[in-house]
Structures are given as structure tokens and as C-alpha cells.
């Protein structure tokens with residue numbers, strides 16, 4: 001059985017069929033990239049998987065258990081976390097404080113005022129380790145809103161990683177980044193996958209990112225999967241070329 005299975009899932013908004021009887025299976029340890037034009041249904045699919053919206057039909061199964069209909073925090077506790085296209089951090093808190101909150105929420109502990117100092121030290125060490133992994137340690141005391149765009153995206157991904165997921169959904173992780181930031185984010189994601197043995201499902205418009213990271217690519221159009229396969233096969237696929245890539249990567 002695959003780690004994530006999307007089985008005949010549909011979702012419409014009024015008359016618009018955003019996702020239409022879609023099937024998807026992601027294996028443990030795989031990096032899968034979903035590509036498709038604006039409005040193809042990629043974000044809706046992510047919303048369906050992460051529990052933000054419920055499917056009209058079909059089901060989503062993660063690690064052998066149906067998760068469709070579960071609330072997002074419950075899905076996160078099952079090991080499936082997501083980062084968003086929009087900012088998802090406390091803008092007026094420091095980088096360190098943001099990651100600390102994420103680590104504490106993962107531990108689901110309250111009454112930390114009664115914790116022994118040694119326990120709080122462990123939390124701080126875990127926070128420092130995450131910041132180090134993301135090259136954010138020198139920026140630990142910077143207020144999140146004052147970070148560069150690239151460092152903010154890094155912070156967002158670090159907050160998801162602090163939840164220690166088994167699988168990660170990344171919605172356009174390099175959106176709005178310059179080429180240097182994009183390059184370092186590609187490297188960061190590669191490191192993460194290698195070190196944490198994460199399974200990764202991402203959407204991305206930047207074909208350089210897609211072809212640098214993906215083990216397999218799924219091409220969506222009008223809420224359906226048109227084709228999926230190895231990067232080279234997708235690059236050469238006639239439908240993908242005509243509908244989406246044009247001459248961009250050929």
C-alpha cells in the first residue's frame with residue numbers, strides 16, 4: 001500500500017469542477033511534483049489532502065487510514081503536514097520564538113511554567129538544531145517580518161519540519177524567490193528529504209525546481225490527472241508540451 005492514496009476524489013465549487021475523480025498514489029520516500037496551469041486544481045487537491053476542505057466524493061487515505069473528513073490538526077498529528085503559499089508564521093515574533101512555538105505545539109504540552117529547566121533546555125536545543133539545519137541560526141533574534149523573502153520561506157518550511165512529519169506538502173516553495181534563494185531552497189529540500197527520509201508532495205511552477213527535485217511528476221489539467229511518470233518522460237510527453245510547457249524546457 002502507498003503512503004498516500006487519493007481515491008477518485010472530486011470537489012466542485014458551484015458549477016466549477018475543480019478536482020474531478022482524481023486518483024493519486026505516493027510511495028514512502030518519494031518526491032512527487034504536481035504541475036499544471038493556473039486553475040488546474042493543484043491547491044484544491046492540497047486542501048482536500050490536508051483537510052481544509054472535504055471531498056464531495058472519494059476518499060484520501062494516509063498510512064492505511066482514511067483521513068478525508070478529519071480536521072487539519074488531526075491530520076498533522078497523523079504525520080502529514082503542509083506549508084502554504086501564504087505566510088503562516090507569527091510576524092511580530094522572532095525566528096527563534098516562532099520555531100519554539102512549533103516545537104512546543106508538536107509536543108502538545110501545556111503548563112510549561114511547571115516544567116523543569118532541563119526540559120525547557122531540551123526544547124531550546126531542538127529549536128537551535130532546526131535553525132541550524134535551515135541556516136537560520138544567525139537570524140534567531142530577528143523579527144519574522146523583517147526577514148528577506150527567501151528567509152521567510154525558509155522559516156515557514158522549518159515550522160512545518162518542527163512538526164516532525166512523515167510526509168510534507170509544499171505549495172510552491174520557491175514562489176517569489178530570486179535565483180540564488182531558489183537554488184538554496186532546492187538544496188535545502190534535497191537535504192531534508194535525505195536526512196529526514198521525508199515523503200514529499202509539492203506543487204511548483206518553476207520547471208527548474210520541478211526537474212531538480214522530483215522523482216515523479218503528475219500533470220494536472222482541469223481537475224484531472226492527464227499523465228504521470230518520470231521527469232524525462234513528462235518532459236517529452238506531447239500533451240504536457242502542448243498544454244503546459246511549450247518550448248520552456250525543451
Ligand SMILES: Nc1ncnc2c1ncn2[C@@H]1O[C@H](COP(=O)(O)OP(=O)(O)OP(=O)(O)O)[C@@H](O)[C@H]1O
Nearest residue numbers: 013016017018036037038039040041042043044045
Ligand atoms: N473556494 C473556492 N471557491 C470557488 N472557486 C474556487 C475556490 N477554490 C478554487 N476555486 C477555483 O477552482 C479552480 C482550481 O483552483 P486551484 O486554486 O485549485 O488551482 P491551482 O492549480 O492551484 O492554480 P494556481 O497554480 O494558480 O495556484 C479555479 O478555477 C479556482 O478559481
